Every structure is written in structure tokens, then in C-alpha cells.
Amino acid sequence: MSSYWSPLVHSLDPYTPGEQPRVDGLIKLNTNENPYPPAPGVAQLLQQPATAERLRLYPDPNSQSLKDALTSNLGLKPGQVFVGNGSDDVLAMVFMGLLKQARPILFPDITYSFYPVYCQLFGVEFQNIPLADDFSLDLDAYSSDNGGIIFANPNAPTGLALTLGQIETLLQRNTESVVVVDEAYVDFGAESAVALIDRYPNLLVVQTLSKSRSLAGMRLGFAAGQAHLIDALNRVKNSFNPYPIDRIAEAAGCAAVQDTGYFEACCQQIMATREATAETLAGLGFEVLPSKTNFLFAKPPSGLEAAKLAERLRRDNVLIRYFNKPRIDAYVRISIGTDADMAVLLACVERYVNEPSAG
Amino acid sequence: MSSYWSPLVHSLDPYTPGEQPRVDGLIKLNTNENPYPPAPGVAQLLQQPATAERLRLYPDPNSQSLKDALTSNLGLKPGQVFVGNGSDDVLAMVFMGLLKQARPILFPDITYSFYPVYCQLFGVEFQNIPLADDFSLDLDAYSSDNGGIIFANPNAPTGLALTLGQIETLLQRNTESVVVVDEAYVDFGAESAVALIDRYPNLLVVQTLSKSRSLAGMRLGFAAGQAHLIDALNRVKNSFNPYPIDRIAEAAGCAAVQDTGYFEACCQQIMATREATAETLAGLGFEVLPSKTNFLFAKPPSGLEAAKLAERLRRDNVLIRYFNKPRIDAYVRISIGTDADMAVLLACVERYVNEPSAG
Numbered sequence: 103m104s105s106y107w108s109p110l111v112h113s114l115d116p117y118t119p120g121e122q123p124r125v126d127g128l129i130k131l132n133t134n135e136n137p138y139p140p141a142p143g144v145a146q147l148l149q150q151p152a153t154a155e156r157l158r159l160y161p162d163p164n165s166q167s168l169k170d171a172l173t174s175n176l177g178l179k180p181g182q183v184f185v186g187n188g189s190d191d192v193l194a195m196v197f198m199g200l201l202k203q204a205r206p207i208l209f210p211d212i213t214y215s216f217y218p219v220y221c222q223l224f225g226v227e228f229q230n231i232p233l234a235d236d237f238s239l240d241l242d243a244y245s246s247d248n249g250g251i252i253f254a255n256p257n258a259p260t261g262l263a264l265t266l267g268q269i270e271t272l273l274q275r276n277t278e279s280v281v282v283v284d285e286a287y288v289d290f291g292a293e294s295a296v297a298l299i300d301r302y303p304n305l306l307v308v309q310t311l312s313k314s315r316s317l318a319g320m321r322l323g324f325a326a327g328q329a330h331l332i333d334a335l336n337r338v339k340n341s342f343n344p345y346p347i348d349r350i351a352e353a354a355g356c357a358a359v360q361d362t363g364y365f366e367a368c369c370q371q372i373m374a375t376r377e378a379t380a381e382t383l384a385g386l387g388f389e390v391l392p393s394k395t396n397f398l399f400a401k402p403p404s405g406l407e408a409a410k411l412a413e414r415l416r417r418d419n420v421l422i423r424y425f426n427k428p429r430i431d432a433y434v435r436i437s438i439g440t441d442a443d444m445a446v447l448l449a450c451v452e453r454y455v456n457e458p459s460a461g
Numbered sequence: 462m463s464s465y466w467s468p469l470v471h472s473l474d475p476y477t478p479g480e481q482p483r484v485d486g487l488i489k490l491n492t493n494e495n496p497y498p499p500a501p502g503v504a505q506l507l508q509q510p511a512t513a514e515r516l517r518l519y520p521d522p523n524s525q526s527l528k529d530a531l532t533s534n535l536g537l538k539p540g541q542v543f544v545g546n547g548s549d550d551v552l553a554m555v556f557m558g559l560l561k562q563a564r565p566i567l568f569p570d571i572t573y574s575f576y577p578v579y580c581q582l583f584g585v586e587f588q589n590i591p592l593a594d595d596f597s598l599d600l601d602a603y604s605s606d607n608g609g610i611i612f613a614n615p616n617a618p619t620g621l622a623l624t625l626g627q628i629e630t631l632l633q634r635n636t637e638s639v640v641v642v643d644e645a646y647v648d649f650g651a652e653s654a655v656a657l658i659d660r661y662p663n664l665l666v667v668q669t670l671s672k673s674r675s676l677a678g679m680r681l682g683f684a685a686g687q688a689h690l691i692d693a694l695n696r697v698k699n700s701f702n703p704y705p706i707d708r709i710a711e712a713a714g715c716a717a718v719q720d721t722g723y724f725e726a727c728c729q730q731i732m733a734t735r736e737a738t739a740e741t742l743a744g745l746g747f748e749v750l751p752s753k754t755n756f757l758f759a760k761p762p763s764g765l766e767a768a769k770l771a772e773r774l775r776r777d778n779v780l781i782r783y784f785n786k787p788r789i790d791a792y793v794r795i796s797i798g799t800d801a802d803m804a805v806l807l808a809c810v811e812r813y814v815n816e817p818s819a820g
Contacts, residue, residue, distance in 0.1 A: 104689035106639050106663060108561040116699030122519055136517045145513035148709075154504035157678040157713070158495045160671070163478050187546050187680075190702040198582070202467040223557070223700040280465050304465060312519070319516040319708035321546075330463035340475030341582040343549040349678035350507075350709050354516070 110223070117219045123421070129446055131437040132421040134287070134397050136316040136372070138440075141364040143357030144317075153350060161349040163340075168352045171359040172324055176296050181329040184336060185355075187346040189286060189310035189323025190216065192335075195342070196252075196306065196325065197224050199334035200280045203249025207279075210239060212430060214254045214284060233429075237262055237391065241271055252282040256292045259425065259435040261393030263292035273302045280331065282306045287395035289314035289369050290376070296326050303328050313396055314369055315358040322347070322355045372396050376438045382448050386455050397437045399430075406454055408434045418450045469582070476578045482780070488805055490796040491780040493646070493756050495675040495731070497799075500723040502716030503676075507709070516708060522699075524706040530718040531683055535655050540688040543695060544714075546705040548645060548669035548682025549575065551694075554701070555611075555665065555684065556583050558693035559639045562608025566638075569598060571789055573613050573643060592788075596621055596750065600630055611641040615651045618784060618794040620752030622651035632661045639690065641665045646754035648673035648728050649735070655685050662687050672755055673728055674717040681706070681714045731755050735797045741807050745814050756796045758789075765813055767793045777809045 103112070122133070139145075147153055169183045176183070186192035197220040201207050206227035209217050221228045231243045237260040244251055251272065256263035273281050281304055283295045288309065295307050306327040312318035325335060339346065347355075358365070380390045380398055387403030402411050412424035412434055423435040436447065462471070481492070498504075506512055528542045535542070545551035556579040560566050565586035568576050580587045590602045596619045603610055610631065615622035632640050640663055642654045647668065654666050665686040671677035684694060698705065706714075717724070739749045739757055746762030761770050771783035771793055782794040795806065 104693065105637075106559060106690060107693045108558055109563075110561055111558050111693045111696050114696050114700045116696055117703055122521055130518070133519055135519060138517065139514040140516050144516065145510065148507040148513050151504065154507050155498040157499050157503065158497065158675040159489070160478075160481055160492055160494060160677040161680070162481055187550075188702060188704055190704070191546075194701050199467055199470050200465060202469055204468075219700045223697070278464075316517040318519040321520070321704060321707040331465060334463065334466045334470045337470050337473050337475055338582070341473045341578045342553050343547060344476055344478045345547055345549070345680060348680040348707070348710060351707060 114222055115219065117216050127419060129420045129439060129443050131439055131443065131447060132423045133318075134313055134395070134437045135318050136313055136368065136396065137438070137443060138316055138368050138371070140316040140354065141358045141361035143361055144354045147353045147357055148350070153353070157349060159349070161345055161347060161352060163344045165347045165352050168322075168347065168355045168359075171356045172326075175359050175362070176326060178296070178299065178326055181332060182299065182326055184325040184332045184339070185347055186323050186325075186339070188312065188321040189284070189308055191321070191346060192308055192323040192325050193284070194220060195335045195338045196282055196308065197221070197226055199338040200306065200331060201250040201252065201282070202226050203279070205247055205249035205279075207250040207252060208244055208246070208248045209252045210257065212237065212257070212260065214258050217252060233260075239264060239268075241268055244272055245275055248276065248279050250279045250282065251276055252284060254284040254286065255295070256287045256394040258287065258395070259397070259399050259423070259430065259433075261287075261391050261395045261397060261399045263394040266293045266295065266298065269295050270298065273298065273305055277304055280304050280306055282308060284308045286310045287313060289365075290394060290396045291373055292394040299327055303330065306331050311355055311358055314365065316368065317354060317358055320351050320354050322351055372438050375441050375444055378441075379436070379438065379444045379448065383451070386452060397435050399433050399435050401433050403455060408432050411451070411454065414454055415447070415450055420447050420450060422447075473581055474578065476575045486778060488779045488798060488802050490798055490802065490806060491782045492677075493672055493754070493796045494677050495672055495727065495755065496797070496802060497675055497727050497730070499675040499713065500717045500720035502720055503713045506712045506716055512709060512712070518708070520704055520706060520708045520711060522703045524711050527681075527706065527711045527714045527718075530715045531685075534718050534721070535685060537655070537658065537685055540691060541658065541685055543684040543691045543698070544706055545682050545684075545698070547671065547680040548643070548667055550680070550705060551667055551682040551684050552643070553579060554694045554697045555641055555667065556580070556585055558697040559665065559690060560609040560611065560641070561585050562638070564606055564608035566609040566611060567603055567605070567607045568611045569616065571596065571616070571619065573617050576611060592619075598623060598627075600627055603631055604634055607635065607638050609639045609641065610635055611643060613643040613645065614654070615646045615753040617646065617754070618756070618758050618782070618789065618792075620646075620750050620754045620756060620758045622753040625652045625654065625657065628654050629657065632657065632664055636663055639663050639665055641667060643667045645669045646672060648724075649753060649755045650732055651753040658686055662689065665690050670714055670717055673724065675727065676713060676717055679710050679713050681710055731797050734800050734803055737800075738795070738797065738803045738807065742810070745811060756794050758792050758794050760792050762814060767791050770810070770813065773813055774806070774809055779806050779809060781806075
């Protein structure tokens with residue numbers, strides 16, 4: 103606390119990211135990182151002498167080559183893509199540029215926990231809409247007059263996804279406000295709303311290159327929507343930080359987006375590992391939600407408390423995520439690693455389940 | 462324009478960055494980039510296979526290794542440095558976290574043109590304080606009740622610098638508000654206010670790795686000040702984008718900051734080129750302001766209008782910057798390149814000056 107702070111700062115309750123320990127040898131299944139390296143083209147561009155030399159020059163403030171790669175990959179038109187320094191940066195622009203309205207915005211009570219943090223920072227009123235008891239999104243509850251709607255699809259940390267038909271219902275019922283679909287995990291088996299962009303002027307889709315493109319360390323996210331929505335994001339970005347994407351990030355993003363074969367193989371492998379892991383956990387008595395993401399949200403069998411499970415795994419050098427929050431505190435979130443990572447996890451879990459003193 | 466925009470977006474007048482043409486073969490003296498590549502350690506880290514592989518993992522949200530390198534390099538204490546995605550990103554956090562106050566903030570009428578843009582975006586009231594006729598900062602004019610003071614030192618685009626004694630006068634007269642010294646260009650011959658940090662709880666210094674460290678393409682800036690000011694910036698950053706610095710940027714920043722020999726040789730060379738260029742321009746009839754930066758702010762001799770000079774140089778593939786703004790529209794800003802770059806520039810300029818039809 104300091105008398106020099108802006109009054110705003112006193113009211114903030116900042117986001118707590120998943121732990122990023124600076125220790126080697128851990129199996130990190132706590133922040134939904136991809137267990138496989140980025141596409142080989144990323145390593146290749148780092149080897150080129152010009153890559154380091156040209157760092158003396160500013161990047162393209164419009165990141166045009168990355169936008170072109172994404173536009174082509176997603177089948178969109180020029181002007182329908184915005185890029186940012188990770189999808190958190192993109193979401194910040196979305197809150198300032200589209201969701202800061204006179205009426206409150208709506209989002210689920212259980213979803214990405216950063217949404218209320220943005221609301222605090224930018225002075226956006228919001229209303230939480232409870233998920234149903236089975237953690238599904240209650241479409242009918244999103245019909246009140248609102249300044250916008252935002253939700254993660256698939257949702258985090260539940261892993262559950264809406265269908266495109268359900269998303270269309272929301273878009274059609276809320277034509278006066280922007281509906282933001284945050285698709286951080288969509289490439290692991292859900293349907294992307296990008297296909298709906300040309301039909302809905304109120305649809306904005308946000309994605310990231312952190313998960314399915316293995317570039318969490320590079321900080322790249324994007325938004326896709328009709329040009330009039332993208333224009334708002336550009337106006338805010340050019341009033342905030344005109345050069346958010348560095349030269350190497352832009353080139354790495356292009357290499358990752360263009361290598362569709364590598365991308366698809368990676369996602370397929372992760373989905374296969376996920377299904378096998380889910381089956382084993384179910385066999386051990388876990389209640390596992392059907393996931394369309396690169397993580398599983400699961401309730402341990404009685405006798406093995408979620409918080410204790412996370413704590414015990416940590417002692418075995420396996421990190422998973424536990425949220426000490428109402429409604430979800432009986433669950434753990436487990437990121438999907440390699441088959442070898444999951445074998446270590448499952449061996450530990452099996453040991454705990456079979457110990458009479460477990461929990 | 463769109464009915465979906467936040468009301469805020471309609472009022473924005475975004476910053477216009479210097480042109481970044483995607484054409485090779487130009488001599489770019491328009492955006493104050495360093496003509497020399499970053500320290501050799503940057504190229505070395507890009508060559509390491511782990512650099513690409515580990516991009517699958519999130520970076521350290523605290524960028525601790527970069528903070529440690531800066532703290533050590535600047536002779537500061539732990540907790541006295543904040544890092545961001547370029548100094549524009551750092552400045553955005555400063556406006557939100559420290560300068561958004563009930564009273565208006567003060568800054569010069571001629572300075573970095575992004576300051577009023579932040580004020581619009583974040584709803585910060587401001588008052589412009591005119592520079593004196595010789596473009597010097599009028600210290601006595603900064604004595605009104607204010608919510609903060611921000612100025613570039615050396616100033617841009619004039620290149621003029623205050624002494625530490627003058628900065629202390631401002632700090633002592635404004636103990637109730639934060640004084641932000643934006644030192645983007647300080648390493649080219651001015652005195653850094655970092656030396657004053659332990660004595661002034663209201664001092665925040667902002668610097669960038671874009672100019673003197675040759676990393677414009679990497680997007681790295683930082684703020685230095687007592688821990689209570691840095692805390693405010695961290696709280697805003699963790700409510701905005703918890704991972705602003707990517708893995709490669711953090712490692713590149715460390716390599717650049719740690720190589721003090723390369724840094725000093727680079728700065729010395731640029732200052733030598735600057736002085737030689739200034740002398741030649743003066744000999745050609747230019748009025749050249751004494752510069753403590755990596756650029757010169759100069760008024761062409763009568764008969765050669767500033768706007769026309771920039772336009773003609775462009776046709777000769779040499780880019781410089783011209784600001785079509787009151788008080789400075791008779792000047793051009795010329796970044797310092799290599800001696801070879803400046804020889805081309807000066808040959809062109811000499812040709813124009815000696816043509817009877819010039820202007």
C-alpha cells in the first residue's frame with residue numbers, strides 16, 4: 103500500500119497463475135502446457151543468423167505476416183484477425199474495446215478466473231450465471247439485457263464443450279451485444295465458432311497458440327471476428343502498445359500455424375493420451391468429466407480428498423492443479439502430458455487409492 | 462464505427478508509430494533503431510536446441526532472471542525493478558497504476574506523443590506545460606497541484622536533457638505525487654535518475670532495451686523505483702497479462718544487459734557518429750540541437766523546408782522523421798545509423814542544399 107498508488111490499485115484482486123516452479127525434474131501437469139515441442143520450423147528460424155541480427159529493428163506493428171497465416175489457416179477474410187501478446191493480452195483489449203458497456207456483462211460462475219479480474223481493472227460491471235449442477239452451461243439463463251457475454255468453450259476447468267448449435271442460439275438471442283467465445287482449448291476435440299463468423303456480426307472468437315501449437319513460452323493469442331469488431335481491438339491496441347508482438351514471436355507463430363500436419367498429429371496424440379488416462383482414472387474410481395481439452399477435470403474416489411491428492415502428487419514431483427473454490431473444490435485438474443508422464447501420474451494415484459490410509 | 466464498440470473506443474485517437482516499411486534496401490533513420498546488432502550472447506542463445514523446445518512451457522510470470530540482471534546492472538535492490546513488453550507496455554501500467562489520480566497530471570507540450578493517448582484510454586486528466594522557446598523544460602511551471610508528472614529525459618524529439626540537479630528540484634517540489642522520468646535515450650550521454658531512487662520515494666524511472674541494447678524487435682522495457690511503486694505496477698500487470706515477457710525475450714534481455722563491454726562500445730560509437738553528423742549538418746547551414754540521444758533534431762537552412770527534405774530523402778531511399786505539429790514543424794528528426802548510413806544521408810542533403818531549386 104502506498105499513497106502514491108492510483109485509487110484503482112487498492113481495489114484490485116490480481117489473478118494467480120498456475121505455479122511455474124524454477125526446478126527441473128518435475129512432471130508439470132498443472133498449467134495445461136503441451137508436452138510436445140513446437141513445430142520444427144520454429145527451431146529452424148531461430149538458427150538463421152538474420153533472426154538475431156534483425157532484433158535491432160522494430161517488428162511490424164501490424165504483425166501482418168502472422169495475421170495472413172492465421173487468416174489463411176482459418177479460412178477468413180483480411181481484416182478479420184487481431185493478434186496479441188498471449189490470449190490474456192487479447193482478452194484485455196476485448197474487455198476495453200467491446201465489453202466495457204453501460205450494462206453488465208454475463209459469464210458463468212465457473213470459468214476462466216481472469217474474467218472478473220479484467221472487470222475490476224477496467225471498471226466493467228458483470229453478473230455471474232451459475233452453471234447447472236452437471237457443470238453444463240444453462241443457455242436460457244443468458245437472456246437478460248446485457249453488455250456482452252463471454253465464456254470459455256470448451257470451458258475451463260471443467261473441459262465441457264457446447265455445440266455450434268448451442269452457440270448459435272446464444273448469438274441469435276443476443277444480437278445487441280457481443281458474444282465472446284474463448285476457445286483456448288478448442289483444438290482438442292470441440293467445434294470452433296470461427297465457422298460462424300460471416301453470419302454473426304456480434305461474434306468474436308479468441309484463441310491462443312499456447313496449447314495446441316506448443317507456444318506457451320512465446321505469448322501469442324488472437325481474436326477472429328467481423329472487421330468492425332477487429333477495428334475496435336486495433337484502436338485500443340494502438341492506444342496501449344503499438345508493437346505487442348516481437349519479431350521472433352511473429353515468425354514462430356507463422357511457422358507453427360503453417361505446419362498443419364504437425365499440429366494435427368500433436369492434437370491427435372494428446373486426445374488419445376487423454377482418453378486412455380480418463381479410462382484408467384475411471385477404473386480407479388474417479389468421476390471424470392468428458393473432456394474436449396488437453397486436461398481432465400476429475401473427482402477422486404471417496405477417501406482421497408482432491409486437495410490432499412494434489413499435495414501428495416507434489417511430494418512425488420508431479421504437479422496438478424487444485425482450485426480451492428466453491429463447487430469445484432472436490433475436483434482436480436490434470437493436464438495431459440506424454441504417455442510416459444501419465445504413466446508416472448497414474449502409478450502414483452493407484453498407489454494412493456490402494457493405501458488404506460489414503461486421504 | 463460500430464454499435465458494438467465500447468463507448469470509450471469512439472473517443473480514442475490512437476498513436477501513429479513511425480513507419481515500418483516492409484521493403485529492403487532502405488536506410489532507416491526514422492524510428493531511432495540501433496544500427497548495430499544486439500550483443501553476441503543473443504545469437505548464441507537462439508542456437509541452443511533447448512530454446513525452441515522449451516517454448517512449449519510458459520515463461521516465468523515474474524521474469525525473475527531478467528529482473529536480477531537489471532537489478533545487478535543498475536545497482537538496485539531486489540523488488541526495485543518491473544519489466545514489461547516494451548516500454549510502451551510499462552508506461553501503460555504506470556498510467557493505470559500510478560498516474561490515474563483525481564488531479565490532472567503534467568507533461569510538456571512537446572514530448573513523447575503517446576502520453577496523451579494513454580490519458581484518453583485510461584481516463585486520466587492532464588495539463589500540457591509548454592517548453593520554453595529554446596525547447597528547454599521550464600522547471601518552475603511544474604509547481605501546480607498535480608496527480609503526477611511525466612517527461613522524457615532526454616526529451617523526444619528534441620534530444621535535450623535535464624541534469625540530475627534539475628530532476629531533484631522537480632522531485633523535491635512534488636513530494637505528494639509520482640515523478641516519472643522516461644529515459645528511453647539516456648544511455649547516449651545523459652545522466653540517469655536511477656542514481657536518485659533510494660533518496661526519493663516518488664521517483665519512477667522508465668527505460669527500454671530497444672535503443673542502446675539493440676532489441677527494438679524483442680519488446681523489452683523496464684521501470685525502476687522504490688518497492689512500493691513497483692508493487693503498484695505488479696498489481697496492475699497481474700490483473701492484465703500475468704506473462705508479458707516470453708521465454709526468448711527474457712533470455713535475450715539477460716544476455717544484452719550482462720554484456721556491458723559490448724553495450725558501452727556500441728553507445729560510444731553512436732555518440733561519435735552523432736557528433737560528426739551534427740557538425741557536418743551545422744556546416745551545411747542546419748540549426749542542430751545539442752543531442753544526448755541516438756538522434757538529431759535539426760532545422761534545415763532556409764530554402765529547404767523540413768517536410769520537403771523528408772520527402773526528397775525518401776525518394777533517395779533514406780527515411781527520416783518529420784512531425785507535422787505546431788512548434789516543431791520546421792525540424793526533422795534523424796536517427797543515428799552507421800557512419801556509412803550517415804555518409805549516404807549527408808551526401809543527399811548536401812546535394813539538395815547546393816541545388817538552387819531546393820525546397
